Amino acid sequence: MTVLSVNVNKVAVLRNSRGGSEPSVVAAAEAAIRAGAGGITVHPRPDQRHIRPGDVRDLAALVAGRVEYNLEGNPFAPPREGYPGLLALVAEARPQQATLVPDGDGQLTSDHGFDLARDAARLRPLVAELKSLGARVSLFMDAGAPDIERAADVGADRIELYTGPYAEAFAAGDASAALALCAETARRAQAVGLGVNAGHDLSQANLGAFLRGVPGVLEVSIGHALVGEALYAGLDATVKAYLQVIRTAG
Ligand SMILES: CC(=O)[C@@H](O)[C@H](O)COP(=O)(O)O
Numbered sequence: 001m002t003v004l005s006v007n008v009n010k011v012a013v014l015r016n017s018r019g020g021s022e023p024s025v026v027a028a029a030e031a032a033i034r035a036g037a038g039g040i041t042v043h044p045r046p047d048q049r050h051i052r053p054g055d056v057r058d059l060a061a062l063v064a065g066r067v068e069y070n071l072e073g074n075p076f077a078p079p080r081e082g083y084p085g086l087l088a089l090v091a092e093a094r095p096q097q098a099t100l101v102p103d104g105d106g107q108l109t110s111d112h113g114f115d116l117a118r119d120a121a122r123l124r125p126l127v128a129e130l131k132s133l134g135a136r137v138s139l140f141m142d143a144g145a146p147d148i149e150r151a152a153d154v155g156a157d158r159i160e161l162y163t164g165p166y167a168e169a170f171a172a173g174d175a176s177a178a179l180a181l182c183a184e185t186a187r188r189a190q191a192v193g194l195g196v197n198a199g200h201d202l203s204q205a206n207l208g209a210f211l212r213g214v215p216g217v218l219e220v221s222i223g224h225a226l227v228g229e230a231l232y233a234g235l236d237a238t239v240k241a242y243l244q245v246i247r248t249a250g
């Protein structure tokens, strides 16, 4: 069954908005784990807009031996004041998975995957280093990426399908083309031995159709919609609702 990895970035947004320690990302992750989440995901960005290095350490201690820990980030982003770089964070936290995302500081959120024609040579040694640290490596990729197979060449274990365009099409009332593109991209990845994860703007409304339309998705990482929905229904009930969607999708 597809693993639900709960992304707690948005809990940190709320916490940072007042400068204190509440709401706690650790308490949120604990509640998600107790509700049945199979993983916790964070995306510590260099500008520390939400998840900070201290959160990465605290969550590593919380999830150890319980559920999978998925650390996201741009491996090309250099260290700076208060941000040691993705590889240093992985070396310290030793997550089960590192998901590489080519985001810059100027982006509101993740909105594209890697261009492997441009990035493959730079990625290959970084992927090898991350794997030497014991992490499974997943590359954030656009549905329809022309060279999805090159993700295997650079040593990645999985791709994460960027599902933002699918979610947008779903909300607009016709996701058939976007879903077909995701399914074809997943099939191409699986054909060269890559596992397939998925994430970005997935929600209770659009997740079931996605999983039914894209066979073999190993993990979905969901944060923005899930945390938003939890503001109304509670985190325990919301995580359980996602798990039911996943079970029902088969
Ligand atoms: C890679 C991706 O789509 C998300 O995991 C990302 O973490 C979203 O980042 P924000 O939570 O900063 O929007």
Ligand SMILES: NCC(=O)COP(=O)(O)O
Binding pocket: 007, 041, 160, 198, 199, 200, 201, 202, 221, 222, 223, 224, 225, 226
């Ligand atoms: N990799 C996707 C993720 O972790 C969460 O994305 P979103 O649900 O916050 O859009």
